Structures are given as structure tokens and as C-alpha cells.
Amino acid sequence: MAMTANVMESDQQRAFEAGMDAIIAKPIVLEQMVTTLNEWIKPRQIVAAPATEEADGDFPQLAGVNRDTAMANTVANWELFCKLVRQFIEQDSANFGARYREAEQSEDSEAAIRYAHTIKGLAGNLGLESILIAASELERESRELPQRQAVISALIDTIENALAELAIEVAAKCRAEAPAPAITEPVVVESEAWQALRQRLRQQLQQSSFESSDTLESMLKQLPEGALRQQLRQVAEAVDHFDYDLALQRLK
Known part of the structure; x- marks a missing residue:
């Protein structure tokens, strides 16, 4: 396939x-x-x-975002969308222009094309239409010989401006990520309740279930900062990328 x-x-x-x-x-x-x-x-x-109609009213409209695509690809989960968009802004596309130019100057002649392609794909999956369109054009221009540097520079500016506007909207409309809870009594990981929660998570990951994200969130809320919380964050990161096999490996 x-x-x-x-x-x-x-x-x-x-x-x-x-x-x-x-x-x-x-x-x-x-x-x-x-x-x-x-x-x-x-x-x-x-x-x-999962159907998305019931959560329709809980999914705000953002400028430059195709709401239908965003809802369809995040099962209408606004918090999941916010998490993925933050990751896109803060990690995948951070310092976009500099990273593109660095790739362009590397010995790998395809590096800049691949980076533009990656940003295009991620933006498309999240419904970030304005970035998707500009990144698609940038990928196409990157393949042209001789390259039109003025056009490429303009497209980089367009993407960076769209990212900046998106970051402002996300900051305004997405709930701030909660800090680790100040827990005075540590979670007893050997307890039946905790082990049952862990087993439920394992089964959900084995079934590639979207519900694993909710179970992870519930578990993380019970943990203070520490090695176990960091492990579950890594599991959650894999789930956010729909890599359930990797999530299972990290859970062990």
C-alpha cells in the first residue's frame, strides 16, 4: 500500500x-x-x-485553516488539534526560512525540496490551507532550474507570515498547556487502579484506538514531574503522530 x-x-x-x-x-x-x-x-x-458532527460547535474557526479538514483529521478533538498545531509551529516549522536556506545550501541537492514537501504535507493534514498552498508552490519552485530566487524568497516570507499569524491565533484560542500538577502524595504505580489504567492504555494502543490519547491525558494528570511522566510524554508524542507501534514500545 x-x-x-x-x-x-x-x-x-x-x-x-x-x-x-x-x-x-x-x-x-x-x-x-x-x-x-x-x-x-x-x-x-x-x-x-469517529463522527465529527457532535463536536462541531466546540471547534473554533481559525484564519487560514480549513475547519472541515482539521476536524476530520483530528476526530474533531480541539485539544488534539491545538497540540499538533503547537508542535508544527514550535518544532516542525520553527525558524522556517533559515532552515530552508540551510537545506538549500547543503550538499544534498534535494534537501530543500524535501523540507518544503514535509511542511506541505503536515500543513495539509492539519488543514492549514494558506501554508499548504505556499509550501506547495515553494516545493514546485525549488525543483525548477534555474531557480527564481525572488519568487522563492517571497514564498518563504508568505509562509513565515502565515506561521506568525497562526501562532497568535493559537495562543488566543487554544488553552495553555497545564504545568505538571503539584502532587503531594505520589501515585502508587503498583495499585490496582493504576495498573488497570495502564492495561487499558496498552489495549487501546494495540487496537490503534484514538481513545488512547484521552487515557494518556488522564494518567499524566496524576503524575508529578519525573521519569514516569517523561516516559508517558514520549508515549503521547508517538500517539500524536498516530505511531501506535512506537507508542507501545515506549510504554514497555
């Missing part, structure tokens, strides 16, 4: 000739991805993408 942003008929034909059974197009549409996966794999139970 191929996951690719190259979805022209000729691209799909090459994928099938290479032995792929199906194609999942990027940016990912969660419902379509789940439907395609259910056609080709045999899960323990048929997984359906």
Missing part, C-alpha cells in the same frame, strides 16, 4: 506496477484512510473514523 502526495494517474500506475494494492493520498483524509485500510487489512475489529 502506497502513501503519497503524487496522485496523478501516471503516478498511481507506477505504484501499482511496483506491487502496491492501493494508494492513500496525502494530505491524509482520516476517514478515507481508515476506509482504505479496512479494505486490505484484517483488524481485530472494523475500525470506523
Whole structure:
């Protein structure tokens, strides 16, 4: 099975000739991805993408964001969307212009193209349309020879401005991340209640369940800063990227 942003008929034909059974197009549409996966794999139970209608009123509109795409790909979970967008702003696209130029000057001639492609894909998955459009154009311009540096510079400025505006909106509309709780009585990790919670999380990860995010949040709220909290943060990071296998490895 191929996951690719190259979805022209000729691209799909090459994928099938290479032995792929199906194609999942990027940016990912969660419902379509789940439907395609259910056609080709045999899960323990048929997984359906959760409906988003009930949470519709709890998902604010942000400038430059396709709300329908954002809701579909975060199962209408506003807190999850905020977490992923913060990660996109603070990590994936931080110092975007400098990182693009650094990649452009590297010995790897494809580095800048890959970076623009990565930002395009992440923005598309989160419904960040203004950034998606500019990053798509930047990727295309990066492939052109000779390169039009004035156009590339303008696109970098467009993306950086869009990121700055997005950061302001996120700061205004997303709830600030809570600090680690000041817990005077440590959690008894050997207790039946804690072990039951841990077992529930393990089962949810084995089933690639979206509910694992809520279970992790509940567990993190009970922990002070320390090694166990850091471990669960790493598990949560993998879940945020929908990498449930990695999350299971980190839980052990």
C-alpha cells in the first residue's frame, strides 16, 4: 500500500506496477484512510473514523485553516488539534526560512525540496490551507532550474507570515498547556487502579484506538514531574503522530 502526495494517474500506475494494492493520498483524509485500510487489512475489529458532527460547535474557526479538514483529521478533538498545531509551529516549522536556506545550501541537492514537501504535507493534514498552498508552490519552485530566487524568497516570507499569524491565533484560542500538577502524595504505580489504567492504555494502543490519547491525558494528570511522566510524554508524542507501534514500545 502506497502513501503519497503524487496522485496523478501516471503516478498511481507506477505504484501499482511496483506491487502496491492501493494508494492513500496525502494530505491524509482520516476517514478515507481508515476506509482504505479496512479494505486490505484484517483488524481485530472494523475500525470506523469517529463522527465529527457532535463536536462541531466546540471547534473554533481559525484564519487560514480549513475547519472541515482539521476536524476530520483530528476526530474533531480541539485539544488534539491545538497540540499538533503547537508542535508544527514550535518544532516542525520553527525558524522556517533559515532552515530552508540551510537545506538549500547543503550538499544534498534535494534537501530543500524535501523540507518544503514535509511542511506541505503536515500543513495539509492539519488543514492549514494558506501554508499548504505556499509550501506547495515553494516545493514546485525549488525543483525548477534555474531557480527564481525572488519568487522563492517571497514564498518563504508568505509562509513565515502565515506561521506568525497562526501562532497568535493559537495562543488566543487554544488553552495553555497545564504545568505538571503539584502532587503531594505520589501515585502508587503498583495499585490496582493504576495498573488497570495502564492495561487499558496498552489495549487501546494495540487496537490503534484514538481513545488512547484521552487515557494518556488522564494518567499524566496524576503524575508529578519525573521519569514516569517523561516516559508517558514520549508515549503521547508517538500517539500524536498516530505511531501506535512506537507508542507501545515506549510504554514497555
